[in-house]
Amino acid sequence: MAFPPLEPYADGLLEVGDENQVYWCTSGNPAGRAVLVVHGGPGSGSSSRARKGFDPKVFRVVQVDQRGCGRSIPSAVDPGTDMAVNTTEHLIADMERVRIHLGIGQWLLYGGSWGSTLILAYAERFPERVSGIVLVGVTCSRRREIDWLYRGVGRLLPAEWERFRAVVPGDGDLVEGYRLLMEDPDPTIRRNAAVEWCRWEDAVIAHESLGSPGQYSGKPDTAMLAFVRICTHYFAHAAWLDEGVLLREAGRLAGIPGELIHGRLDLSAPLETAWELAKAWPDARLHVIDDSGHTGSPAMGEAVVRAIARFA
Numbered sequence: 001m002a003f004p005p006l007e008p009y010a011d012g013l014l015e016v017g018d019e020n021q022v023y024w025c026t027s028g029n030p031a032g033r034a035v036l037v038v039h040g041g042p043g044s045g046s047s048s049r050a051r052k053g054f055d056p057k058v059f060r061v062v063q064v065d066q067r068g069c070g071r072s073i074p075s076a077v078d079p080g081t082d083m084a085v086n087t088t089e090h091l092i093a094d095m096e097r098v099r100i101h102l103g104i105g106q107w108l109l110y111g112g113s114w115g116s117t118l119i120l121a122y123a124e125r126f127p128e129r130v131s132g133i134v135l136v137g138v139t140c141s142r143r144r145e146i147d148w149l150y151r152g153v154g155r156l157l158p159a160e161w162e163r164f165r166a167v168v169p170g171d172g173d174l175v176e177g178y179r180l181l182m183e184d185p186d187p188t189i190r191r192n193a194a195v196e197w198c199r200w201e202d203a204v205i206a207h208e209s210l211g212s213p214g215q216y217s218g219k220p221d222t223a224m225l226a227f228v229r230i231c232t233h234y235f236a237h238a239a240w241l242d243e244g245v246l247l248r249e250a251g252r253l254a255g256i257p258g259e260l261i262h263g264r265l266d267l268s269a270p271l272e273t274a275w276e277l278a279k280a281w282p283d284a285r286l287h288v289i290d291d292s293g294h295t296g297s298p299a300m301g302e303a304v305v306r307a308i309a310r311f312a
């Protein structure tokens with residue numbers, strides 16, 4: 001079930017250093033169980049839809065717009081915004097600053113896609129701060145996963161891949177090529193690159209009739225430009241994570257209960273990563289949703305609600 005729409009009862013901008021302020025908001029029960037909803041992308045920004053699975057009588061729902069996107073400032077849309085101070089390490093530190101600012105001792109972590117990578121990185125750094133984890137569409141942002149999404153899956157989508165590939169000259173790293181385009185001083189070049197990047201992302205989820213096909217190209221221009229600039233920045237650097245480190249360090253999650261929910265039809269993030277994480281983290285339970293891809297299905301929505309209810 002989905003709960004009635006929740007409006008924040010408090011919000012603000014938190015100074016996190018490097019001339020950045022991150023937007024945060026809290027909804028639900030101020031005295032309830034704290035949960036941090038970690039958005040995907042990277043660079044998608046938080047959404048009111050992401051809190052619909054939480055009973056407002058039970059949970060204190062915290063959301064944060066990661067650096068450069070949503071209502072955080074400065075925005076990655078501005079070509080003058082310094083991306084050198086927008087890395088996974090910065091985001092982990094920002095999460096801790098928000099936790100301390102809000103006076104939270106421990107919190108449940110919920111998120112999907114890129115959000116699952118960031119949650120795992122944070123939880124392995126600060127396991128004592130985490131009471132439980134719910135991940136949907138599990139990723140670890142390994143180079144092999146990035147390479148699959150922006151090259152390997154092209155074998156299944158040759159026409160769409162050819163168009164995506166043609167935007168970047170030469171035969172170099174495609175993600176790095178798009179990153180450089182998103183740093184170009186010409187706004188037309190940046191916008192064209194963002195449009196083609198999102199067109200490709202939509203091609204990979206186009207078969208997901210029970211989910212949300214077309215969601216990437218449907219973003220407003222400002223949100224799209226921030227999303228693609230941040231995505232390319234993170235993925236060109238493999239999120240500054242040593243290859244496979246989140247799986248190797250999964251033992252640090254011992255004692256933290258976890259729920260892993262993944263669609264069998266997910267071409268963006270194949271089931272393999274969720275399977276490997278479940279094997280490395282004995283306290284996690286893996287739920288494979290047969291009719292779901294990366295953007296969900298009614299059955300996945302029900303599984304998410306059940307998973308959250310475990311922590312109510």
